[in-house]
Amino acid sequence: MRTVYFDHAATTPLDERVLEEMLPYLRENYGNANSAHHLGQKAKVVVEDAREKVAQLIGAEPSEIIFTSGGTESDNAAIKGVLAMSGDKNEVVTSEIEHHAVLHTVELAQMQGVKPVFVESQDCGTITAESVADKITDKTALVSLMHINNEIGTINPLSEIATVCREKGVLFHSDTVQSLGKIPVNVNDIGVDLLSGSGHKIYGPKGIGLLYVRNGSRWMPWMHGGSQERRRRGGTLNVAGIVGFAKALELSVSEMAAHTAKYQKLRKLFVDQLDQKLNFNYSINGSADGAPHIINLSFTDDSGSGIDGEMLLLNLDIEGICVSNGSACTSGAVEPSHVLSGLGLEDAAANSSIRISFGKDNTEEDVIYLTDKLEAILNRMFATVA
Ligand SMILES: Cc1ncc(COP(=O)(O)O)c(C=O)c1O
Structure with missing residues (x-):
């Protein structure tokens, strides 16, 4: 069966060029980067290069x-590490449409006396700097807001938010897992103090990530152990993963413009094809000018009844097409996605949604195959709803 993959916001395949770069550190150069002998030193050098x-x-x-x-x-290390150093400041400003890695970390902190303060997003899912400013008090320890939303692709104005945080003397963390390698991310242009990234969203390996902590920030390590990472993250270094992450980031940055142009073209084709083929209403969740690689849609008929997004996903899967409903981390759960609910969508619309996320190897034929199958499946499903 043909597999057509449209779930790149969940994970991406490993780029062959990344794998090539990693292989020597999985095979012959297997030294522990903390060992004093030549194999260890070799590993240490490539880690520092990366x-x-x-x-x-x-x-x-x-x-x-x-x-x-x-x-x-x-995300855990950023939030917990700042809170551990925040003295009597016990408020974290965040939003209800963050990834669970942020939300659940803040929830845990709440059990330890931290007060979460939620900034409301606009209808389209973005957060304004003014709304952040309104929530900052002299008790605010940290503002944590994501760059690109993983479910709906909206892009927050990070540099404006960072300016507000800086003016008010509050640390600013951003989960840039979906934006790194997709749109420009420069810590100084943005003005962010802490930032999170992940290898497997950018054609790198799974199990490797990046935490950026601006020098001088009041933050303490969260993972304790050996002296690795200058005592800021104990644990034997994942040398092959680190090498792979650096290569994956290098490739995604150098190929960003070409990928963006491709995603924009595929997205336009997808929407044009839907307009031609579908007899039902569909709405795009999130803003029209969001990240080009993510598009989230809800399908309803004229009476406002939605179809079951989980069933739609499974029917597409039978045709070899991989998409997601809600974030991959929550699929399997029957509740509507917290992001779509957070945007104010009714359960019917939220439950009838799917997320398509394009990748660099998708083609126009893939999009036509997807829309053909969507047309046939939706016709069947709406006939059952009626
Ligand atoms: C916005 C966002 N943050 C955090 C994560 C978690 O990253 P990882 O899978 O590397 O732990 C994801 C993954 O889905 C994500 O999309």
Whole structure:
């Protein structure tokens, strides 16, 4: 069966060029980067090269880069590490449409006396700097707001939010897992203090991530153990993963313009095809000028009845097409996605949604195949609803 993959916001395949770069560190150069012998030293050198490369690609200093196990760990480390140093400041400003790696971390902190303060997003899902300013008090320890939303693709105005945070003397963390390598991310242009990234969203390996902590920030390590990462993240270094992450980031930055142009073209074709083929209403959740690679849609008939998004996903899967409904991390759960509910969508519309996320290897034929199958499946499903 043909597999057509439209779930790149959940994960991406490993780029062959990344794999090539990693293989020597899985085979012959298997040394522990903390060992004093030549194999260890070889590993240490490539890790430091990778750190310099990653730092340069996001405009940071190498000393500000900490390698982690992924976006989830980086979000945890950023939030917990700032809160541990925040003294009597006990408020975290965030939004209800963040990834669970942020939301659940803040929820846990709440059990320990931290007060979450939620900024409302606009109808289209973006958060304005003014609304952040309104929520900051002299008790605010941290503002944590994502760059690109993983479910609906909206882009927050990070540099405006960072300016507000700086003026008010509050640290600003951003989960840039979906934006790194997709749109420009430069820590100085943005003015962010802490930032999270992940390898497997950019054609790199799973299990490797990036935490950026601006030098001088009041933050303490969250993972304790050996002296790795200058005592800021204990644990034997994932040398092959680190090498792969740096290569993946380098490739996604250098190929960004071409990929963006491709996603814009595929997205336009997708919407044009839907307009031609569908007899039902569909609405795009999120703003029209969001990230080009993510599009989230709800399907309803004239009476406002929606179809079951989970069934739609499974029917597409039978045809070999991989999409997502809600974030991949919550699929399987029957509740509507917290992001779509957070946008104010009724349960019927939220439950009838799917997310398509384009990748660099998708073709126009893939999009035509997807819309053909969507047309046939929706016709069947809406006939059952009626
Ligand atoms: C916005 C966002 N943050 C964090 C994560 C978690 O990243 P990881 O899978 O590397 O732990 C994801 C993954 O879906 C994500 O989309």
